[in-house]
Amino acid sequence: MRLTLRRRRYKYETEKAYTGWVIRFLQLFPGRSLEELGEVEVRTFLNDLVANESGGVAASTLGQAKSALLFLFKETLGRELNFIEHSQATKPxxxxxxxxxxxxxxxxxxxxxxxxxxxxxxxxxxxxxxxxxxxxxxxxxxxxxxxxxxxxxxxxxxxxxxxxxxxxxxxxxxxxxxxxxxxxxxxxxxxxxxxxxxxxxxxxxxxxxxxxxxxxxxxxxxxxxxxxxxxxxxxxxxxxxxxxxxxxxxxxxxxxxxxxxxxxxxxxxxxxxxxxxxxxxxxxxxxxxxxxxxxxxxxxxxxxxxxxxxxxxxxxxxxx
CATH class of the missing domain: 1.10.443.10 (Intergrase catalytic core)
Structure with a gap:
């Protein structure tokens, strides 16, 4: 994923943010391979961010997390995801x-x-x-x-x-x-x-x-x-x-x-x-x-x- 980001000329700050979200995503499902993870797990992760005990993340943060996971599956792994049921969060x-x-x-x-x-x-x-x-x-x-x-x-x-x-x-x-x-x-x-x-x-x-x-x-x-x-x-x-x-x-x-x-x-x-x-x-x-x-x-x-x-x-x- 890092190599793909660098090849696409993404900035280092974006690379750190995206890979950070992927690590958090994988930590939520320990012991499971990427082949086992898909739309359901992505929805679960995003819902967990929204329903966080501390009050949930901001709309821009949620959007970044979603973009990072889409980049992982679609751009890095070449997998097409079906509808995630998580439309873009409305930013006030x-x-x-x-x-x-x-x-x-x-x-x-x-x-x-x-x-x-x-x-x-x-x-x-x-x-x-x-x-x-x-x-x-x-x-x-x-x-x-x-x-x-x-x-x-x-x-x-x-x-x-x-x-x-x-x-x-x-x-x-x-x-x-x-x-x-x-x-x-x-x-x-x-x-x-x-x-x-x-x-x-x-x-x-x-x-x-x-x-x-x-x-x-x-x-x-x-x-x-x-x-x-x-x-x-x-x-x-x-x-x-x-x-x-x-x-x-x-x-x-x-x-x-x-x-x-x-x-x-x-x-x-x-x-x-x-x-x-x-x-x-x-x-x-x-x-x-x-x-x-x-x-x-x-x-x-x-x-x-x-x-x-x-x-x-x-x-x-x-x-x-």
Whole structure:
């Protein structure tokens, strides 16, 4: 199954998630071979997830589990499954959490160093958390004032704005990376992961500075797929833990996470009068309807709705 996933160019995160669900599925039926398992057992497993004592899994989680098992049976084993009687779970439509400009300032004040630069790029460029961590030196087009986002959601590339306010900080971060890379090369390291078959086609590219991460990990580690030791980008916890502490210290009570900065980027652009099609391009949305959700959470200029209760109280005061 891992080989099939890799041959189909699935991302490593998907590989981990899918194989994890298959392991959980097989653990529910110990001692039974795959030939004995089928539609009934898949339904049992999915029903068990829904009827879990802790309240069941989210709709997206249930959908992922189902997709993993379908991939196992249909794509890996070549078996056609009959109707599983588990239609796609309805995912509730929720408005994204968005911070006001003042709240962004309050949270940002408690984030420092490299994490502050990541914070600024996510809020100032609309990057996803993963996209920010995966920025490479060559993706920063400083003279043009743009960022080339590679392999975003849906394996799509896009161009977004590089905030002028962080231009000098980005240049300084690049120089920090340059010094570290030279040290790695002197130690016989300095190799970095290359996408797809680039490593095979261009063996020397993996040691070139332009391919290095803008936010490299403080230490080298083994890549789980290739077995090579190299310096990867920082982990998800690098910013998320600091963000949670900054949120608490700021006194902002919204249920915000680093991805909230991307939502805030889009909302504040629309509030500032940016064209929705432009925002769609910067966000990398395939459909403008996805971008339009931010119209429902923005503070629209000129919109002044007065509660009838406030009007009632005003009338009572007049009568008194």
């Amino acid at each position: 439509k929720k408005l994204p959490v968005v911070l006001t400009i003042d709240e962004v300032k309050r949270v940002r004040k408690h984030v420092t160093g490299t994490r502050r630069l990541m914070f600024d790029l996510m809020y100032g460029s609309g990057l996803r958390h993963k996209e920010c961590r995966r920025l490479r030196i060559k993706d920063l087009q400083i003279d043009e004032g743009t960022i080339l986002v590679r392999n975003g959601k849906g394996e799509k590339d896009r161009v977004t704005v590089l905030p002028g306010r962080v231009r000098q900080e980005v240049i300084e971060q690049i120089e920090v990376c340059r010094v570290r890379h030279l040290q790695d090369l002197e130690m016989g390291e300095g190799e970095v992961f290359l996408p797809d078959a680039l490593k095979r086609k261009y063996p020397a590219e993996s040691r070139k500075f332009r391919w290095q991460w803008l936010f490299p990990s403080p230490r080298t580690r083994m890549d789980p797929r290739s077995g090579r030791y190299w310096r990867h980008h920082v982990s998800e916890d690098f910013l998320s833990k600091s963000f949670a502490k900054a949120l608490e210290a700021s006194g902002v009570l919204k249920n915000a996470v680093p991805h909230t900065l991307r939502h805030s980027f889009a909302t504040h652009l629309l509030e500032g009068g940016s064209d929705i099609r432009t925002v769609q391009e910067l966000m990398g949305h395939a459909d403008v309807s996805t971008t339009m959700i931010y119209l429902h959470v923005m503070n629209r200029p000129g919109l002044s709705v007065k509660s009838p209760l406030d009007q009632l109280e005003a009338t009572d005061d007049d009568e008194q």
